[in-house]
Amino acid sequence: MRTELTLADADGFYEKLLDAQQGLSDEQRKLFCARLVLLLANQVGDDRVLEQCIDAARRGIG
């Protein structure tokens, strides 16, 4: 799992991510996030990296 920045425009990505969810209900937002995770997982395409990302995401919540 890479921990250094790989995005050319982090602020732009963050804004697009939030904008895309504007006007959605809570239910629709959950669905959006799930769809996005599945799409991104297939772009990563590496089981070990995905497992590390899942662990890192979970660890930060305690």
Next chain:
Amino acid sequence: MPDDATPRLPLRTGTAVTGGHYELPVYPFVEPAELRGGLGRHPVAIVGAGLTGLTLACDLALRGIPAVVLDEDDTVGVRGAASRGICYAQKSLEVFRRLGIYERVAAAGVQWSVGRTYAGDDEVYALDLEGQATHEGSEQPAFINLQQFYVEWYLVDRLYELGTVELRWKNRVAGLIQRDDEVLLEVETPAGRYRLAAAWVVDCSGGHSRLRQWCGVGVLGHRGQDRWCIADVRFRVQPPAERWTWIEAPFNDGRAAWQHRMADGVWRLDYQLPADTDLAQASRPEVVEERLRRQFGADLDHELVWVGAYAYRSECLERFRSGRVLFAGDAAHVMSPFGARGGNSGVQDADNLGWKLALVLGGGLPQRLLDSYDEERRSAAHENIRVTRRTARFLSPPNDHERVWRQAVLGLAREVPFARAFVDTGRLSAPTLYPASMLNCGVGGGRPLANVALALAEGRRADLLALFEKAGDAFVGLLFGDLPAGRAGALAELQRRYPVRFFRVGGEAAAGLLPRVIDLHGRLARQAAVGEGGFALLRPDCYLAGTLTAPSAAEIERALRIALALESR
């Protein structure tokens, strides 16, 4: 077959529906020798003449072990439950080929190639298996659908034809005493009660086996909330010969449903029910008829063949061997029916155990070989339970959160191909890998080899399993390419001392040496991942024990000794 005496939630309740059910054979009760004063010890007693027990009996018969099979009933299939397993996967079909019933299974069974998956009113995706080489190279297809009792029937016919196994119908096992050198079974029959002695007992008596308690072997279990109801139906007008799966069926209140075809134009319809449904109520014929009308319309012309409701459960014994008692099939493990992993894993249990029992009994090999049965098949059971529980979780999300994830999967599956991989309506039974097996003696150990086509040196077409027939059911050692000078003599010596037969694959034709086969499409070398000069050792269940690169005769002997449990790695 299951013993329903214990008061617990039945795995499956069955109702025969008049008019539609099958004519099943009835086998005669013959007074056992023990009741006529005969004593003596049987090498193997198999408890339960279901799919697993009959497969094992047939396997042992072909290996020259005259087992005795005890069954409390006198027919195939559970009485009144004319239908259980319906789908036989490739590895089972290869086993049936070896046992000599494959031709009958293939002639009676049906195959489909188109599968469609629906959610709501839309098709999520369709799949055509035609021409897809997912199981490259086997002479047997990926699967055949057939009612289980037919397979049992063919196995019984085959056993009577072979003649060495004694099938004891109406013999109910009521108790068990284990001694150091034998097991005693208390058996009840219409002619009275007797005691049977056997060197080994294999419990194939199903998911309600009592032998497990008598042996003090614990059962680790999980009971699901999910309830299903099966209806086997004969239609006047046949639906398309395709497998249809609904994840959210509009005619089943948004729950899952299945539609597959079996032999005799009978269809298996399987409906997911609300959690904690009353199974008896849900399987009443008038309730089932109403469900059918919702799916197929009011003017449906059909005949109900069998109806049965069941609840999911997963169970696995803490060990599959207890002294001289071994557990196989549902007696050892129970799982949800997804992917046809129940019956097929029972066949694989029998395939794994038969040669080991035969070699321990007749070949003087250590009992440790049977511990490898426990190790390998218990890991297989755990894998099957894990895989089927994943499917159950997809089909019945336990909470709203997981339902949202499923909604995301179903949405994406309609839009982009990769997401179809997440749609889990069951993963078809595949032979389990044993990468950690104590019998592995080289690279690639614990991998199954498909039954590929070969040609014999005299030009006749054969298959990989034919080599095991030529080998007298021993191990098969394959030497790829030409033999180093003087090697044949050393190998002939190994053949005299161990249960193994060597074959050359390809290389120069030469008279008087080891028998030679031609790897027609290079599939054997590819599957085994062996190059020229390499060696592959195949177990009698057609698993690779391991491969070696250009080994000496001494290295081949060491590999054999590991694969036979004579030495540790």
